[in-house]
Amino acid sequence: MNMSGLDWGIMFGFFAVAMAIGIAVSKSAGKSETDFFLGGRSMPWWLLGFSMVATTFSTDTPNLVTGLVRQHGVAGNWCWWAFLLTGMLTVFVYARLWRRSGVLTDVEFYEIRYSGKSAAFLRGFRAIYLGLLFNVVVMAGVSLAAIKIGGVMLGLEPIHCILWASIVTVIFSSLGGFKGVLLTDFLLFVMAMVGAFAAAYFALGHESVQVVKDGETLTGLQAMITHFQDNPDLASKLDLLPALSNKTLFVSLFIIPLAVQWWAAYYPGAEPGGGGYLVQRMLAAKDEKHALGATLFFNIAHYALRPWPWIIVALCSMVVYPFDSKTDRAAARDTVAIVEEIGAKAQSDQAGVAALITAKTAAFEASLNKAAAEQDKGALTAEEISVTVAAFKADLELIVTKVGEAETPAAAAVAITEIKQAMKFKRDGLTALRAGFDKESVPDDKVDHDIGYSAMLAFLPAGWLGLLLTSLVAAYMSTISTHLNWGSSYIVNDVYLRFVKPDAKQSELVWVGRISTVVLMVFTGILALNLTSAGQLFSIVLAMGAGTGLLFVLRWFWWRINAASEISAMLSSFALSLFFNMALPKMEGLSATVASIAESMSLDTGSFNFIAIVFGSTLCWVAVTFMTKPTDDETLFSFCNLINPAGPGWKNVFAKAKANGTPIEANHSKENIGLGVACMLIGSLLVYATLFATGYWLYGQTQNAIIATVIALLCAGGLVATWGKVTADRTEG
Incomplete structure (x- = not known):
């Protein structure tokens, strides 16, 4: 450029x-x-x-x-x-x-x-x-x-x-x-x-x-x-x-x-x-x-x-x-897995590679027909299957051609690697994006769908x-x-x-x-x-950061949460994240079981892993909270005097301070949690309605755009009406 x-x-x-x-x-x-x-x-x-x-x-x-x-x-x-x-x-x-x-x-x-x-x-x-x-x-x-x-x-x-x-x-x-x-x-x-x-x-x-x-x-x-x-x-x-x-x-x-x-x-x-x-x-x-x-x-x-x-x-x-066509992507998904096998066969057995291609193509076609018969999600039509099978066979024959043109085993290995990378780009619908840039300035490992924004700036x-x-x-x-x-x-x-x-x-x-x-x-x-x-x-x-969020929300409103709670939340979250993202993929049997469970719950594997991390780390920090000593009274009293936290989670602390003859004398009014949550919901609806209204106006969907715009205006009015209460009595300490 x-x-x-x-x-x-x-x-x-x-x-x-x-x-x-x-x-x-x-x-x-x-x-x-x-x-x-x-x-x-x-x-x-x-x-x-x-x-x-x-x-x-x-x-x-x-x-x-x-x-x-x-x-x-x-x-x-x-x-x-x-x-x-x-x-x-x-x-x-x-x-x-x-x-x-x-x-x-x-x-x-x-x-x-x-x-x-x-x-x-x-x-x-x-x-x-x-x-x-x-x-x-x-x-x-x-x-x-x-x-x-x-x-x-x-x-x-x-x-x-x-x-x-x-x-x-x-x-x-x-x-x-x-x-x-x-x-x-x-x-x-x-x-x-x-x-x-x-x-x-x-x-x-x-x-x-x-x-x-x-x-x-x-x-x-x-x-x-x-x-x-x-x-x-x-x-x-x-x-x-x-x-x-x-x-x-x-x-x-x-x-x-x-x-x-x-x-x-x-x-x-x-x-x-x-x-x-x-x-x-x-x-x-x-x-x-x-x-x-x-x-x-x-x-x-x-x-x-x-x-x-x-x-x-x-x-x-x-x-x-x-994107690459639907049929090309479907063909490339299976081609990627057998590029090395076809390439090796082409190098060692020129006569036998044709039979291998025929067998692989037949197996591929059978799998597509089975998916169509069982009406699997994403299954292809009969016409699409015909085109996909032809593309699959052409990809395999291309491997043989490229290997045959190589003058040395090293050159053949390079050709196989390049073909596999090209098949990955085709599988992921990235061929056009890859072709848009030279490999010196944009290496293969940096090409993904997110580069589309940079590409448009050209x-x-x-x-x-x-x-x-x-x-x-x-x-x-x-x-x-x-x-x-x-x-x-x-x-x-x-x-x-x-x-x-x-x-x-x-x-x-x-x-x-x-x-x-x-x-x-x-x-x-x-x-x-x-x-x-x-x-x-x-x-x-x-x-x-999965699994730690609930603790960060509650620590302001529940006195029982202590330092050990946070330490256990961080460590368990990190350990579970390492397990699900690095160790589990290497355990083929367990990984397949997890994928099956996720599918039965209409979840992709990533979402299932996320929920498992959240559930596991939350159980861990809650258990640790009750198994360890609470924060000492002096620190809790000092915190309440400084912040004056609201909610039932601090009643015991306020009562204990009063019983000790040192009642909490905070510089601030207590939070109105109910009002805060109500304003949170109104504010969220305001932004989502504005987001949708903008989209509908751009799409030319006038009726939906008007409805979303009216909702946004009503929410904005609600926030304006409550703003005085939200910001009232905010004396600085």
Whole structure:
């Protein structure tokens, strides 16, 4: 892809502005630990809200959405849309609780909520686990997207892409601290949104999207919608909800996320009960009202405003870079498994290979006919079977031809490997995407459906190309700089200051923060070079946090939860995740049994594993809670005085404090949990209705669009009417 002088000028102009901001605030950011990591706790809601949105507007998010849409349709996004529920719960219940705590990081919370050596251990362990291990995994996924975009748009090799991205981001992050991140996030958000809408506009204008219908040439949005509606294999991709006819897809993509995933899994930006960099921004707010306002703005913008430009680009990519045909994919599924066998036979027994191909083809045809007779899900028609069998036989004969053309055994081995890779691309519907790029800039192991977004950017005109690429660079810098600052805050405040050098000077802490920023980026780059797809990362991160969410929700409202509860939740969740994702696939018998059980429950294997991890880890931490000593009274009394938590889970503590002659005298009113949950539901309905309304307006489904719009307006009115009660009596301690 050729970048014009204008494109390069736009990009370097942005870098200059970002670096200028970092340099301008570097002096104030370096005054103290609080200034470097929280901006002096004086930030307004709108700046924090924009920063939250910009941070989650990372380079891997459009790629993730594109991969989901290409493989599962628009409805595939429910795996992350469901997290809105925990986001709204954080808005109306937890945001002000976090602001009251007055901690510097969310893991510092452990030593105000729990007691003893276990609380200190938990704080240190969680700081390293989240700040280093978990954080690096997340940043590696974002950097993987940068690698793909750099390869597609600039022709950069992965190592060069990581080096340049790391150097620029680390310098910026270490200079400006948290305040620098916030100020540039506002600029980054505007640029990223302009870039996203521009990408959607030019994707709709691609000549492949045009459709001729009834003698009329349709273009733009109308053409794209028509293309999908007139193609039986693609029509369901537009659905906003998974089809009930496919029970497994419906349960796995819709029911599980809405019923379990949102409260059970710890995921960056959607932590049950709040956590991570979102809590960092709540703690940086001027007061509770600003913390609540920032979090509400984030959830509305994150789920209702941003997805549709990405979805449109993803849909267009399916037209410009179409899947392999249904019959070719079906043929390739079986071909992949026998490429080596056919290749070896072709090398050792030229006469016998023809008979082997005939036998394999007959067995393949018999399996297709059996599936059709038994009306299995996804079974082919008689006509499709005929075409598929012919394609299967042609693939096997191609193997023989390529092996025969090889002059040496080594060359034959290379040919077999290349054919197997080509068959994998065909099986997964990726042949067109693979053909769109040279292997030097985009290696085979980086080609997946998520690269469709980057591929569509190749058609942007000069100027717009530079703006969009700059917006993606901006999104990358925003996300990575936030994660670096957040992870560094754990290392400095919760490891170095707490356990290594408690009497460290403020200037020393700032420098430790800057050094740890560099270290985190190095680990991130190494891991990013070994990842394949955004979807792969999403599954890894989701599995790592499965089963811990319920504890994070309840620890604010049930006194009996202690440090041992959290330690057991983390360890059991991690151990079960390793078992189901790494050990189980190698146990053929047990793996087959699990797959059979999952199928009987209309679940895919991934969803079944997730539920098993949640169930197992929850049983573990609940059992440990009752088997271990509770937090000491002094810590519980102190926590109640600071936070004044509500609900029946604290009645015993309040009663005991009163009986001891030291009644709880909190600086804040108790939470109205009922009102908070009601507002959470209204807020969630508002965002979902807005999301659906936008989709229906785009699809031209006027009646549905009007209904969804009216629901959204009614919900907005409900929130406005209750806002005074929600924010009432928020005295700062």
